[in-house]
Amino acid sequence: MSRRLLPLFFALFLCLPLIAAPLKIGVFIPGQREGSPIYDSLAAGAERFASENPGSSVRVFEAGFNQAEWQEKLTSFVGSNRFDVILTSNPSLPDLIEAIAPFFPSQKFICLDGYKTGISALHTVLYNQTEQGYIAGYLAGLISSSALPGANPQKKAGMIIGQHYPVMDTLIAPGFEQGLKAVDPSFGLDIRVLGNWYDATKASDLAKSMIASGVDVILPICGSASQGVVKATKDLNRYLVFFDSDEYARAPGTILGCVALKQKELAYAKLAEFAQKATPWGRADVVGVKEGFIELLDRHPSYAQNLPQSIRGRMSDLIAGIASGALSFPAPRL
Numbered sequence: 001m002s003r004r005l006l007p008l009f010f011a012l013f014l015c016l017p018l019i020a021a022p023l024k025i026g027v028f029i030p031g032q033r034e035g036s037p038i039y040d041s042l043a044a045g046a047e048r049f050a051s052e053n054p055g056s057s058v059r060v061f062e063a064g065f066n067q068a069e070w071q072e073k074l075t076s077f078v079g080s081n082r083f084d085v086i087l088t089s090n091p092s093l094p095d096l097i098e099a100i101a102p103f104f105p106s107q108k109f110i111c112l113d114g115y116k117t118g119i120s121a122l123h124t125v126l127y128n129q130t131e132q133g134y135i136a137g138y139l140a141g142l143i144s145s146s147a148l149p150g151a152n153p154q155k156k157a158g159m160i161i162g163q164h165y166p167v168m169d170t171l172i173a174p175g176f177e178q179g180l181k182a183v184d185p186s187f188g189l190d191i192r193v194l195g196n197w198y199d200a201t202k203a204s205d206l207a208k209s210m211i212a213s214g215v216d217v218i219l220p221i222c223g224s225a226s227q228g229v230v231k232a233t234k235d236l237n238r239y240l241v242f243f244d245s246d247e248y249a250r251a252p253g254t255i256l257g258c259v260a261l262k263q264k265e266l267a268y269a270k271l272a273e274f275a276q277k278a279t280p281w282g283r284a285d286v287v288g289v290k291e292g293f294i295e296l297l298d299r300h301p302s303y304a305q306n307l308p309q310s311i312r313g314r315m316s317d318l319i320a321g322i323a324s325g326a327l328s329f330p331a332p333r334l
């Protein structure tokens with residue numbers, strides 16, 4: 001080696017321990033990627049990580065809608081492949097992971113949208129969905145109380161949910177209701193349960209029936225079935241607020257606000273942390289607006305075009321209050 005190259009060689013050698021080894025990533029989707037942005041963004045975050053880290057690979061497995069099969073499918077996904085880490089997302093996954101972890105002692109798991117402490121093979125990150133629900137509820141309350149053409153004087157908002165689950169019943173729905181009542185304590189919340197995460201026809205019927213009873217703003221949390229809610233609400237000239245991702249383009253003028261989770265960014269960040277061997281195993285974290293993982297998408301042209309300045313101003317004040325800590329929602333524990 002020439003003398004001129006020697007310093008470069010030593011510099012590279014010293015840097016080597018800092019360069020993370022390529023990762024084999026398994027992404028377990030408890031449902032389907034299509035139509036559920038929370039899952040699609042999870043996989044997209046892993047794919048971005050792999051594309052930026054040469055030698056890394058991602059395998060995405062969709063376990064489908066039959067929840068009774070998830071345990072077995074997770075077991076065979078873990079058993080049939082040698083992944084450095086399994087990345088997943090769902091509040092019901094930590095319990096399934098806890099049950100199978102003892103059979104795969106070297107397997108590590110990262111679960112977003114879940115919460116469990118004390119499992120040394122598992123790190124979870126939950127979104128503060130009381131906060132997310134509150135932001136969506138406050139916006140829904142302002143829309144319903146406004147002079148917009150689809151709003152009526154009745155103080156009624158709705159949710160169409162895939163099923164009941166603890167995060168829904170103790171964080172999201174109470175947060176949404178609190179947000180509505182912060183606008184006007186007389187607001188009532190009508191919650192309808194679909195019973196699955198894909199039946200768009202039934203979801204459309206539920207939306208129509210809610211609208212007939214006086215609901216003028218709906219928050220759908222029902223996976224790909226939300227297509228039916230969008231159609232019914234658009235046809236009947238009422239309004240939607242959305243969770244999880246940027247949905248404005250699906251029905252401009254009907255979808256008036258989106259309170260997004262930065263799931264792709266969180267998936268990417270957690271894989272980068274894993275690659276640096278810095279994952280806090282056994283720990284359950286909670287993230288929200290302050291940490292940058294919950295965001296009201298208020299810079300989209302649709303938002304400014306369809307909402308009056310009076311509503312946008314009150315929403316900016318709310319977000320500023322949460323960001324400064326003036327308004328805070330206790331970090332939930334499940």
Ligand code: RBF
Pocket residue numbers: 030031032035036037038039067089090091092113162165167197221222223224243244
């Ligand atoms: N959300 C979806 O968007 N699509 C789904 O298929 C889906 N399936 C779920 C299954 C179970 C058992 C549970 C507990 C939640 C599910 N969610 C689903 C809701 C998801 O975890 C999250 O609460 C919402 O996306 C709101 O952020």
